[in-house]
Amino acid sequence: MSQRPPAPLPLAKPLSTIPLLFAMRANPLSTWTRAHYEESILHGSSVIGEVCVVSDPAAIRHVLVDNVANYRKDDLQQRLLGPGLAGGLLLAEDEMWRRQRRLLAPLFTPRAVAGYKPAIAQSAQWLMARWARQRPGRTFDMAAEFSRVTLDVLERTIFPQGLGRDPSAFIHAVTDYFDTAGRVDPLDLLRLPDWLPRLGRRRSAPALAFFAEAVAAMIAKQRATMADQQEGGDRPDLLSALLSAADPETGIGLSEDEISANILTFIGAGHETTANALTWTMYLLGTHRDWRVRAEAEADALLAHSDTPSPEEAPILRAVLEEAMRLYPPAATLTRDAIGPDRVGTFDIRPGTRMVVSPWLVQRHKKLWTNPDLFDPARFLPGARDKIDRFAYLPFGAGPRICIGMGFAMQEAVILLAHVLKQFRLEPVPGHVPVPLQRVTLRPQDGMPMILRPR
Ligand code: HEM
Numbered sequence: 001m002s003q004r005p006p007a008p009l010p011l012a013k014p015l016s017t018i019p020l021l022f023a024m025r026a027n028p029l030s031t032w033t034r035a036h037y038e039e040s041i042l043h044g045s046s047v048i049g050e051v052c053v054v055s056d057p058a059a060i061r062h063v064l065v066d067n068v069a070n071y072r073k074d075d076l077q078q079r080l081l082g083p084g085l086a087g088g089l090l091l092a093e094d095e096m097w098r099r100q101r102r103l104l105a106p107l108f109t110p111r112a113v114a115g116y117k118p119a120i121a122q123s124a125q126w127l128m129a130r131w132a133r134q135r136p137g138r139t140f141d142m143a144a145e146f147s148r149v150t151l152d153v154l155e156r157t158i159f160p161q162g163l164g165r166d167p168s169a170f171i172h173a174v175t176d177y178f179d180t181a182g183r184v185d186p187l188d189l190l191r192l193p194d195w196l197p198r199l200g201r202r203r204s205a206p207a208l209a210f211f212a213e214a215v216a217a218m219i220a221k222q223r224a225t226m227a228d229q230q231e232g233g234d235r236p237d238l239l240s241a242l243l244s245a246a247d248p249e250t251g252i253g254l255s256e257d258e259i260s261a262n263i264l265t266f267i268g269a270g271h272e273t274t275a276n277a278l279t280w281t282m283y284l285l286g287t288h289r290d291w292r293v294r295a296e297a298e299a300d301a302l303l304a305h306s307d308t309p310s311p312e313e314a315p316i317l318r319a320v321l322e323e324a325m326r327l328y329p330p331a332a333t334l335t336r337d338a339i340g341p342d343r344v345g346t347f348d349i350r351p352g353t354r355m356v357v358s359p360w361l362v363q364r365h366k367k368l369w370t371n372p373d374l375f376d377p378a379r380f381l382p383g384a385r386d387k388i389d390r391f392a393y394l395p396f397g398a399g400p401r402i403c404i405g406m407g408f409a410m411q412e413a414v415i416l417l418a419h420v421l422k423q424f425r426l427e428p429v430p431g432h433v434p435v436p437l438q439r440v441t442l443r444p445q446d447g448m449p450m451i452l453r454p455r
Helices: 017-026 034-038 057-066 075-085 094-108 110-132 142-156 167-180 199-203 205-229 238-243 256-286 289-305 315-327 406-423
Strands: 041-046 049-054 071-073 138-141 334-338 342-344 347-349 354-357 424-428 435-438 442-445 449-454
Touching (some): 041 347, 049 057, 057 354, 075 256, 075 334, 094 238, 110 142, 110 406, 138 142, 142 167, 142 256, 167 205, 167 256, 256 315, 256 424, 256 442, 289 315, 289 406, 315 406
Parallel strands (some): 049 354
Antiparallel strands (some): 041 049, 071 334, 334 354, 435 442
16 A cells, blocks of 8 residues: 655646646745746746746755845745745844844743743643544544644643633634645735735735734733733743843844744744644555554654653654655745845856745655655654755755754654544545645645544
């Protein structure tokens, strides 16, 4: 029982303008051509402007690290996500970004992450108890289940004050927001002015209104608690860090908009991504019996000693997760706009060129991987993993804008995966082939129904 992981077939040649605009809106993954999986750098000009798709590891390093000052988060990303996330860490630039990154880094040090382990295990146990109450053989949407548990993890770790709203309402709002605002609008692709109404933006208004209200309530509650307490708790948490932040030089704190954008950024970036990584991992294990058996054996052995295994103690679980994120990177495309002229590979880059570094493409690239479309976690086992070029595998990005939550996410995913594998076996629903859909994150279109059986 071993299936080829589903992916859209590469196109023989690029789509013409109108079909391209519609395909980008429907699912950007379906627009890549064979050349994108075979060429190191593709540079071209079309109705959407100059675009350079960079899949050569040295060139990626140039854009994301060596000449990073010449590239900023692109205008399309700012337009799509700005209404909710502008002013937060993901979209901030320059001094605002540096200040926020410095401020929030202490929440994600290896020590801080180790401190979250017991809380992550509690979330895992909560999920196991929830599943134990179900009838064996029931079909469940794993995408929804993992969304729920990863939000629970955030509530027990970096948001210990809670989200102040029903978690399912939050999940619903985040999914709605990503689904509406995260759809690439042809008007945005064409860089047309903001006053022209976008369908997605209108549809995302209810989710944004929900966030504004929920976030204002969280901030007010936390301010009241901090005024009562004098001293903060001994564990760092996101809200206290944001509210008590003062710039060491100026003493000025973050604005209300920055605080609110960061709360949303961390909820958005911190749970859908990890949930998707776990969802695709379970699907791939469900369709690759040999690796499922190995992963189950490791989970059994690990949990016999501790209910909070770290990624370093779990080479097989880690390799399985890393291979799942190679095939289905939760953040499928990283995009930047060039500020000044540059030379990337053999191409002259003009200011305004949109640079696309797509983990989806790079991690399935024919020049960089053997049998790129097959699931083979052995690539990531100790010994083999060191041979992978740092810039050929980028599920968390690279350079100064690398995911701040990387260590947190890996720790969380390993603990959750170990608990699930020890207690349950998830089988794919016969005949159901999930379709990878790129919105803000890469998720299975129509969820991931799987059959739940106790082991
Ligand atoms: C498997 C899980 C995750 C994946 C694959 C992932 C992926 C990424 C990627 C690729 C970036 C860089 C984007 C770019 O360069 O344009 C990023 C940035 C970011 N991620 Fe994650 N992420 C994950 C989990 C998390 C978690 C758990 C958190 C927080 C709790 C988080 C918070 C952030 C934030 C705030 C940024 C912006 C960092 C900055 O620009 O300085 N992510 N993530």
